[in-house]
Structure formats: structure tokens, C-alpha cells
Amino acid sequence: MRSHTLAVLPGDGVGPEVTGAALTVLDAAQDRFGFGTERTEIPLGADHYLATGELLPEDTVTALGDHDAILFGAIGSPRVTPGILERGIILALRGAMRQAINLRPVRLYPGVPTPIAGLTPERCDLVIVRENTEGAYVAQGSRVHPGTPAWTAVQESVNTWYAVERAVDFAYRLARVRRGRLTLCHKTNVLVEAGKLWTAVMETVGERYPDVETDYVHVDAMCMHLPVSPERFDVVVTDNLFGDIVTDLGAVLQGGLGVAASGNLNIEGNGTSMFEPIHGSAPDIAGRGWANPAGACLSLALLLGHLGEGEAAAAVEAATAAVLAELPALAGADMGASTDELGKRIARALTSGETGSGPVPPLEGSLMGQLAQVMAGSG
Ligand code: IPM
Ligand code: MG
Numbered sequence: 001m002r003s004h005t006l007a008v009l010p011g012d013g014v015g016p017e018v019t020g021a022a023l024t025v026l027d028a029a030q031d032r033f034g035f036g037t038e039r040t041e042i043p044l045g046a047d048h049y050l051a052t053g054e055l056l057p058e059d060t061v062t063a064l065g066d067h068d069a070i071l072f073g074a075i076g077s078p079r080v081t082p083g084i085l086e087r088g089i090i091l092a093l094r095g096a097m098r099q100a101i102n103l104r105p106v107r108l109y110p111g112v113p114t115p116i117a118g119l120t121p122e123r124c125d126l127v128i129v130r131e132n133t134e135g136a137y138v139a140q141g142s143r144v145h146p147g148t149p150a151w152t153a154v155q156e157s158v159n160t161w162y163a164v165e166r167a168v169d170f171a172y173r174l175a176r177v178r179r180g181r182l183t184l185c186h187k188t189n190v191l192v193e194a195g196k197l198w199t200a201v202m203e204t205v206g207e208r209y210p211d212v213e214t215d216y217v218h219v220d221a222m223c224m225h226l227p228v229s230p231e232r233f234d235v236v237v238t239d240n241l242f243g244d245i246v247t248d249l250g251a252v253l254q255g256g257l258g259v260a261a262s263g264n265l266n267i268e269g270n271g272t273s274m275f276e277p278i279h280g281s282a283p284d285i286a287g288r289g290w291a292n293p294a295g296a297c298l299s300l301a302l303l304l305g306h307l308g309e310g311e312a313a314a315a316v317e318a319a320t321a322a323v324l325a326e327l328p329a330l331a332g333a334d335m336g337a338s339t340d341e342l343g344k345r346i347a348r349a350l351t352s353g354e355t356g357s358g359p360v361p362p363l364e365g366s367l368m369g370q371l372a373q374v375m376a377g378s379g
């Protein structure tokens with residue numbers, strides 16, 4: 001039987017709840033599609049940090065590197081100064097595992113309520129490719145005279161040809177197997193140095209993809225176009241900070257943060273890819289079963305696609321979408337079922353092959369299928 005090694009990092013707040021639901025769905029996927037996983041749970045996050053002082057120990061990095069994929073819940077806690085866990089664990093992991101790409105699909109599933117009036121699933125199917133290792137996230141910076149009126153802070157953004165080309169090339173390849181359209185999102189009219197580099201990379205790499213049509217949108221204008229006319233976008237490539245911001249907006253189109261999934265992809269074969277819902281640890285609702293596990297389950301679908309379990313990936317996506325469509329509300333006490341119950345419901349939909357909205361869709365034409373095609377040409 002095929003088997004994959006999986007590191008599970010439930011993390012803080014609602015992280016363990018949504019991860020638990022995703023693992024129930026994974027059990028069902030394994031039964032139906034005949035593969036196994038060997039899972040190692042790794043206790044990173046606020047509790048571990050407060051108890052041991054450790055954020056991301058070296059031996060954990062080594063252990064993670066030996067796994068086929070990482071399933072991540074959420075990290076962050078009001079008990080720890082903002083920035084310590086985020087930078088010390090999430091960003092450190094993305095860097096240590098050389099997760100060059102943060103892949104964030106923005107897809108409205110049929111029957112899912114969106115706050116954007118008149119938006120339909122046919123009009124909302126794009127993928128944001130966020131450069132995942134540098135930009136303003138390099139944690140460089142300096143200060144003078146802190147705590148005085150002369151307090152001065154400098155926070156640089158770093159853009160290397162190497163990392164930008166890696167992200168842009170991936171985005172072109174993804175666009176090529178999708179609708180053949182790639183948009184660069186930046187702020188070239190103000191951040192002119194970074195902007196020139198990104199634009200030059202787009203042009204240079206674009207010579208290898210003459211069949212992909214390209215355009216450019218400023219990040220502020222993107223915040224207007226995305227809710228009003230998402231259909232004009234297929235693949236969007238952008239820097240780390242802009243990508244962080246526009247993907248939260250993208251999540252709103254999809255129905256909210258509880259639905260949005262992501263994959264932190266290593267595309268060079270020198271580290272382990274990690275899959276996580278976009279939402280955070282939501283400490284205010286932790287422990288109540290109010291978190292929607294859809295984001296975690298759709299992240300699991302991306303993980304399965306990445307492991308080459310394409311059929312299982314497409315089935316998990318379809319089962320999650322089917323259960324999502326039945327919910328009276330997308331999160332909180334009104335969701336109609338707890339996080340745990342929803343995990344079981346998605347697992348049942350998967351096991352029976354009945355998705356409520358028809359048979360499980362074919363891999364071909366699905367995002368998982370597209371990713372498999374792109375990843376086959378990577379590394
Ligand atoms: C995300 C989050 C993280 C980010 C934080 C928690 C460091 O907002 O994954 O989008 O900024 O990348
Ligand atoms: Mg974010």
C-alpha cells in the first residue's frame with residue numbers, strides 16, 4: 001500500500017480543532033482511495049513555548065525535513081507578545097523548509113454565501129501566488145531612540161531576482177495549465193526599485209511562456225477589482241506582504257476566512273511543503289467547536305494533491321464543498337454543527353461518494369490536477 005509520512009502541527013487556539021476534523025477526513029480518504037499515512041504530531045505553539053522557551057528547535061526542523069508533508073493548524077496566542085510565535089515559528093518554518101510559494105486559491109463554491117452581492121461561483125475561480133520568503137517579511141530593520149519622540153524605525157523589504165523569478169516562473173506554469181492569464185500585482189508607481197525588478201522578471205520569464213497573456217494591476221486597485229470583477233483574474237502573482245493582504249480579501253469573496261486554504265510549497269525538492277488554513281488561532285472562539293473546518297479540509301485537499309493522491313484530493317475538495325453548501329452560517333454558534341461534527345459529515349460524504357451535489361468531479365480540470373501538472377515539472 002502507498003504510504004506517506006505526515007507531520008501534524010495542530011498549534012494553538014482553534015488549530016487543534018480544525019486539524020482534528022481534517023484528520024478525520026483524511027482517515028476516510030485513506031479508506032476510500034487505499035493509501036496510508038504515518039503521522040507524527042509535533043507540539044509547536046504557545047503552550048510549548050511558554051513551557052520550554054522553544055520556538056522552532058533545530059531537531060524539529062530536521063524531523064520536519066524528513067516528512068513528505070506538513071499539516072498545520074494555526075499559531076498565535078494573546079499570552080505571547082505579538083510577533084514572537086508568528087516570526088519564530090510560522091515564518092521560520094517557511095524559510096527553513098524553503099517554501100518558496102504560498103499558494104492561495106480564491107474559489108467560491110456553489111451554495112456558499114458570500115458577502116459580495118451578485119457574485120457567482122463561475123465568476124470567482126482564481127489562484128494567488130504569493131512569494132513566501134522575502135519582501136517585507138525578511139525581518140530586517142533597525143531603530144534609533146526607541147521610546148522617545150525621536151523614535152525612528154526603518155523596515156526594509158528585500159527582493160532578490162532568484163526568489164522573484166522562482167515565484168513568477170511557478171505562476172506562469174500554473175497559468176499555462178489554467179486559463180492562460182497571469183496578472184502581476186504590485187505598487188510599481190511608488191516602490192519603483194522593487195517594482196522594476198518584478199516587472200523585469202515578468203518580462204524575462206514571460207519569454208518562455210509566449211502563450212500566457214499577462215497584465216499588471218496596482219495592489220490598491222486590486223482591492224477594488226477583486227470584489228467587483230474577480231472573473232478578470234486567473235493567476236495573480238505578488239510579493240509577500242501584498243499577497244498577505246489581498247488573500248484576506250480573497251477569503252471574503254469565498255465566504256470568509258474559515259473557508260480559505262493555502263499551501264506553502266517547496267518547489268525545488270529541498271524541504272517539506274506545508275498546508276494550512278488561512279485563518280489564525282481565533283482564541284476568542286477556541287474550544288467551543290465554532291470554527292469552520294473547511295479551510296483545514298481544503299488545505300488537506302491541496303496536501304493530498306501535492307503527495308500525488310490526486311483522486312483523493314479532488315474528492316476531499318468536493319465533499320468539503322458539498323457540506324459547506326448546506327451550512328446555515330459559515331462559523332460560530334449558528335453554524336448548525338460543531339467543528340468535529342462537520343469533520344465527520346465531510347468524511348461521510350467522502351466515504352459514500354455522495355457529495356450532495358453530484359458525483360466526485362474528475363481530477364482533470366480541478367486545481368489539484370493543475371497543481372499535479374505544475375509540480376511534475378518542478379524540483
Ligand atoms: C498568513 C498570516 C501570517 C502571514 C502571519 C500569522 C505571520 O497572516 O499566513 O497570511 O502574515 O503570513
Ligand atoms: Mg495573512
